[in-house]
Amino acid sequence: MNRIKTDICIIGGGSGGLSIAAGAVQMGAKVVLLEGHKMGGDCLNYGCVPSKALIASAKQAYAMSHGESLGVGEVEPTIDYAAAKDHVHDVIATIAPVDSVERFEGLGVHVIEEYGTFISKTEMQAGDNIIEARRFVVATGSGPFVPPIPGLEDVPHYTNENIFDLREKPKHLIVIGGGPIGMEMAQAHRRLGCEVTVIEGMKAFGKDDPEMAAIVLDKLKGEGIDIVEDAQAEKISGKEGEITVHTPKGDFTGSHLLIAVGRKVNIDKLDLETGGIAHDRSGVKVGPDLRSTTNKKVYAAGDVAGGLQFTHVAGYHAGVLIRSMLFGLPSKQRTDHIPWATYTDPELAQVGLTEAQAKKKHGPKLEVVRFEYHHNDRAIAERKTTGLIKVMVVKGRPVGASIAGHLAGELIGMWAMAIANNLKMSAIANTVLPYPTISEVNKRAAGAYFSPRLFESDTVKRVVGFVQRWIP
Known part of the structure; x- marks a missing residue:
């Protein structure tokens, strides 16, 4: 077993973890970064970057068929769904070197491509390595929450983690979830030539101002997206190519199913109990300084800190933590300006x-x-x-x-x-x-x-x- 002593051990190579690693190592701290999956985290590989790339393809297709008001002849675009996905993956590949193992090792970060697990309040194990650190930062992010809807486990379905690998254009995409991810993907797929139905258990864009949400929803409905609100998915049945979602407002059948009902924090592999780290379903319990309430050697950043789940919040948390961990200055997060x-x-x-x-x-x-x-x-x-x-x-x-x-x-x-x-x-x-x-x-x-x-x-x-x- 290889023992490593370091100033800061960061668990997670997503936005928050990478920002802290880059800042800390360049200011003179010894940094170990653990990432057992993909550098860049959810944002680069499954979230912000690929979704905006697909939206760009969809926007171009829509513009070609909606130019009359600007004096431009409208044409029916020839949509190559697989080529649009090639564009998505090219965008990811273009950005990936900025988040790569090679770049961070070049900065001086000790990158270990393994998942980390707490084995005491002051140590983690990652593969054949035991890391003892003065401070730990849990920055493991979140993943798609797949609800326990009866029948779901028996039918093929997608989340944001695999929808961007789909290369066959859906004939009729059913989206369960009317939040940002669901609505972005609904409009993108509609503009790329799919029939789309969105099923939302409460209100679409439920966290936004209702007057503002209505403006956007009217446009989406005008483009032909069927949005069914107050319709909890009670059961799912069918098979590949013909999937039915059963709701109190009726049954809805499509060729493909996307689950976009929310996020769950990635803490299962960490053994936070052994680390003496209080947590709940929303993540690590931290104070305004993002420090664990029960283990003062541990901090959290990003989605796993239990607050707003956005990439830019993780980057903001990095600044808060660098100020306190590197300079010993009082530093607290705020949310009113996010x-x-x-x-x-x-x-x-x-x-x-x-x-x-x-x-x-x-x-x-x-x-x-x-x-x-x-x-x-x-x-x-x-x-x-x-x-x-x-x-x-x-x-x-x-x-x-x-x-x-x-x-x-x-x-x-x-x-x-x-x-x-x-x-x-x-x-x-x-x-x-x-x-x-x-x-x-x-x-x-x-x-x-x-x-x-x-x-x-x-x-x-x-x-x-x-x-x-x-x-x-």
Whole structure:
């Protein structure tokens, strides 16, 4: 057995683990990284990267058949589903070297391609190695949750971990789950020529602002996606090529089945009990400093830390942990400034509080300003006028923003910056943006906050009147 002593042992080579490893080793710490599966984690191999690549293929196909409003003749695209999957895997392969074993070993990280298991509160075993570390970081991420629906184990089905390996285009894809993953894949497959039915036990986009969700859902339904809400999957039957999902709202039959109902954290292999690490179904129990509540040598980052499950959150956690582990400085996570986006068309994005959450928290102090895309000149020029932004404002500062529309995932960044840095609405209103751009939606929303204060104020009118009469 090979014994290794190190400063930091990181379990998991996904976004959070790799960010911590790269930062720590370049600042002088000794780092061991354990990864028993694929470097890059879920995001690179099964999540963010392949899904956006497939969405790009679908967007191109849709554009070819929807150009009439722009004076471009519409054609029926020839869709090669297998070639689209080749594009997906080429994108993964292009990005993969950045996350590779070779790159991180080149930085000085000791990479062990084995799963890690705690054998004491201060040691892990990975293959033939026992690692003793001053600090451990659990960054094992999450995987698809497959619910125990009767009959599911007897029929072929897909999750985000294997849908991107499917090369035969589904004739009729049934998606169980109306969250971001399910809806992104539903629209992508519809645009690539599949019939698509989405079955959701509650409400589609249930975690987003209902008004914003409705904008996106109307577009998806308009493209021919059948979305069945409040329909819990009770049983699944059938065989390959003919699978039926039985619900209280009827039976739905398709050729392929995708399960996209949520995520479960990857902790089964870790033996957290032996490590003296408290945990539950949502992950490792940590404090605001991301440190285990029961073993102070252990930290968690990303999905397994029990909070928001996004790649960029794992990267943010890396910064929090590097500050505390390397420099011994107090460092705590916060979540009020964390944005998220769903990359349907139109996109759906959120940061901070939704309107309902802000009303509950701030009551009469809350002001909600709105601006619709159809007043934006660039949106008009590109025929992308379906969309809305809402900004929740308390005492002149944004506490949340919701956007549904073209490039919402890009636009939300300005509001994430404002909330992260405690900026006032005036900081947005004072920003000069190039014309014409979609980003003017943000500035116009800020303008909507100040307009009544300027144009409907008797005091302002009296001051202007005085200046015009008496000041030369």
